[in-house]
Amino acid sequence: MNGLDDTLNLPREKVSQRIALLRGTGTLSGLKWRENLLAYVFLGPSLILFGIFFFYPMIQSVYLSLHSTDLTGRVNGFVGLDNFIYLVKNDFFLHGLKITLYFALLTVPTSILVALLLAALSNGKRKGLTLFQFAYSLPVVLSVGSSSVIWMFLFHPSLGMFNYFLSLLHMSPINWLVDPKWALLSVSLMTVWMNLGFNYIILSSGLRGIPDEIRESAAIDGAGPLRLFVRILLPLLSPTLFFLVIVSIISSFQAFGQINILTHGGPMNSTNVLVFSIYQEAFENFRFGTGSAQALVLFIIIIILTLVQFKWAEKKVHYQ
Incomplete structure (x- = not known):
């Protein structure tokens, strides 16, 4: 050590300190333990x-779904799977599941297709597009309550703008939120508009992420705008579309705010989706057992749909 100290010109005290430091932290297991500890410290708040x-x-929810509750919400006793058996035999729950599926079919494809069309039309660097991009993205800043x-007011039977436009076309007014034939369609129309801003921003970002060299090469080869979009841009945009489909389906199965404000599940339960049914069962009727059972069934349905999409739909996604 004396020759090494003289060669490196290091004081003997500093060499001793470095040797002690290496002995304390130089082992692989010690370093790994410290890194794991640091990771858990940062992950702790989350x-x-x-x-x-x-x-x-x-x-x-799992606990309550296996028990019955009294009118005050307190647990009465263990009932096992009776709450789930009750849901399977209950036409009201099956009707809510049917309405939820119908609501998802009305909102998810429509909102994505409309956002994709607007993103394609407003994609570019031409003058004036910034105003349209801002307008199409505007719904994302509004809350569900404000949008509802x-x-x-737009759906109002006598003062609403929709019936005013129908009167200009000499058509009879429609009871948008009161007629069972139109209520779910009206709520779906509002939901499509509400989701438009988020979908538009995601799809616009995906289109901007495609390199300009690909567009220029396709234009040189003689591809027109429609052929360029369908054959080249759309496959490259498939990861973004796959993400939007999953998020939109989950969001449609969790819809509650607009239904609670606009129709309160009516008329004649025509807009009574699963989440609103859970709210009624648990917080209005104080049957927390069956309400928790419905929540778990909804959770399982969403998990199954997500896994099916990852199993089958992801095969058609073209990652760069």
Whole structure:
């Protein structure tokens, strides 16, 4: 060590300190343990929030779904799977599931197709497009409550703009939110507009992420705008579309705010989707057992639909 100290011109005290430091932290297991500890320290706040707002409610829902409750919401006793058997035999629950599926079919494809069309038309660097891009993205900044109040005035049978336009065409007014034939369609129309801003921003970002060299090469080869979009841009946009489909389906199965404000599940339960049915069962009728059972069934349905999409739809996604 004396020759090494003289060669490196290091003081003997510093060499001793470095040797002690290496002996304390130089082992691989010690370094790995310190890294894992540091990772859990940074993940700690997120894990605590997940535990409070996700894991604990999930465990509580499982517990309540296996028990019956009284009118005050207190647990009466263990009933096993009776709450789930009750749901299978209950026409009201099956009707809510049917309405939820119908609502998803009305909103998910429509909102994505409209956003895709607007993103394709407003994609580019021409003058004036910024104004259109801002207008198409505007719904994303509005809350569900604000959007619902705006559309409630538009749907008003005598003062609403929609019936005013129908009167200009000499057509009879429509009871948009009161007629069972039109209520779900009206709520779906409002939901499509509400989701338009988010879908448009995601699809526009996906189109901007495609290199300009690909467009220029296709133009040189003689591809027109329609052929360029269908054969080249759309396959390259498939990862973005795949993400939007999954998020939109989950969002449609969780719709509640606009239905609660516009129709309150009516008329004649024509807009009574599963989440609103859960709200009624648990927080209006105070049957937390059956309400929790419905929530778990909805959770399982969403998980199954998501897994099916990853199993089959992802095969058609073209990653760059």
